[in-house]
Amino acid sequence: MEVEIFTICDYCQDNHGKMIVIGPFDTIFAREFPATHPVLGIAGRIVFEPEEEKGSDIKILVLDPDGKDLLRPILGKFDLKDDESKPLKHLNICITNTNVLFKKPGKHLFQLFLGDKMLRQISINLTERK
Numbered sequence: 501m502e503v504e505i506f507t508i509c510d511y512c513q514d515n516h517g518k519m520i521v522i523g524p525f526d527t528i529f530a531r532e533f534p535a536t537h538p539v540l541g542i543a544g545r546i547v548f549e550p551e552e553e554k555g556s557d558i559k560i561l562v563l564d565p566d567g568k569d570l571l572r573p574i575l576g577k578f579d580l581k582d583d584e585s586k587p588l589k590h591l592n593i594c595i596t597n598t599n600v601l602f603k604k605p606g607k608h609l610f611q612l613f614l615g616d617k618m619l620r621q622i623s624i625n626l627t628e629r630k
Contacts (some may be wrong), residue, residue: 501552504590505545505613506620512543512608514592519545526622530602531628537600544612546619548580555579559613561594565606571597602626 510523521543528537542560560574580589593612602608605626612620 501549501614502547503544503612503620504547506610506622507543508610508622508624509541509543510539512541512594512596514594514626517590517592519594525624527625527627528602529627530605531603531629533626533628534601534603534628538598540597540600542574542593542595542597542610544591544620546591546593546614548589548591550588556615557613558591558593560569560593561609561611561613563609563611564602565604565608567609569599570602570608575610590629599630 505519505521507521507524509521509525512522513520528535555578558578559575562569562571564570574595578591580591605628607623607625610622610624611618
């Protein structure tokens with residue numbers, strides 16, 4: 501199993517298995533806090549080898565600089581059916597959040613879990629622009 505993509509972006513879409521990711525970023529500038537960001541996409545792509553388990557729970561946590569939930573945990577289940585015509589199986593994750601409220605500046609974490617195992621962690625930095 502490999503996490504090929506896990507990023508924060510302006511827009512993401514899964515179009516029949518084709519992943520569309522526009523405007524990945526790692527910093528948000530705000531004039532003051534709390535600050536509302538109009539659209540925040542979370543894009544991910546996990547690739548599984550044929551012999552690997554292809555069904556499980558998936559979870560994404562979004563944490564503020566104090567380690568508290570910024571958003572409710574994003575939970576889901578998936579089951580990739582066997583298809584012998586495809587040697588690898590992939591899971592595309594495209595989530596769009598609107599009007600996300602950031603209470604204070606600092607490093608905000610995005611954590612991707614498969615079952616209880618954290619696969620990837622990324623961060624974005626919220627900075628006050630004067």
